[in-house]
Amino acid sequence: MTSYIEARVALEQVPPDLETARAALGYAMLSAPKDPHLWLTKAEIERLAGDRKACTAAIATARKLSADPQRADELAQQCDAIGSGDSSPAAEAITVD
Numbered sequence: 194m195t196s197y198i199e200a201r202v203a204l205e206q207v208p209p210d211l212e213t214a215r216a217a218l219g220y221a222m223l224s225a226p227k228d229p230h231l232w233l234t235k236a237e238i239e240r241l242a243g244d245r246k247a248c249t250a251a252i253a254t255a256r257k258l259s260a261d262p263q264r265a266d267e268l269a270q271q272c273d274a275i276g277s278g279d280s281s282p283a284a285e286a287i288t289v290d
Contacts, residue, residue, distance in 0.1 A: 196221035200234060204241070214238050229260035236268045240275065248272035 199217035203210040215238055222231050232255035239248035252269050256262075 196224075197231065197234070200238075204234075204237065209241050211238055211242050227258055229255045229258035232258060233260050233264055233268060236272065240268065240271050243275055245272055245275040248275065 196217045200214045200221065203214035203217060218231060218234055218238065222228070222235070225231060232251050236248045236251035236255065239245075239251055249269070249272050252260075252265050252272065256265050
């Protein structure tokens with residue numbers, strides 16, 4: 194859980210430290226890959242990075258893992274507002290075994 198807290202602290206920086214947040218969250222997800230809250234946090238990171246496809250993919254995975262529907266809907270609306278121009282390769286919903 195410490196890694197998750199590190200990710201949240203990095204997101205609260207002004208401006209957000211997305212590199213640190215991604216790294217810390219990635220580590221947290223190694224021990225809890227089926228935690229929908231972590232996937233919603235990943236979506237938040239990708240939203241802040243302006244990566245609409247990665248944001249949408251993380252939300253899709255979170256929903257498959259029974260994420261809080263209200264929070265997922267809020268993030269989905271925010272991701273949709275990013276627009277279609279992202280600079281990353283196309284992201285697909287991630288399969289969690």
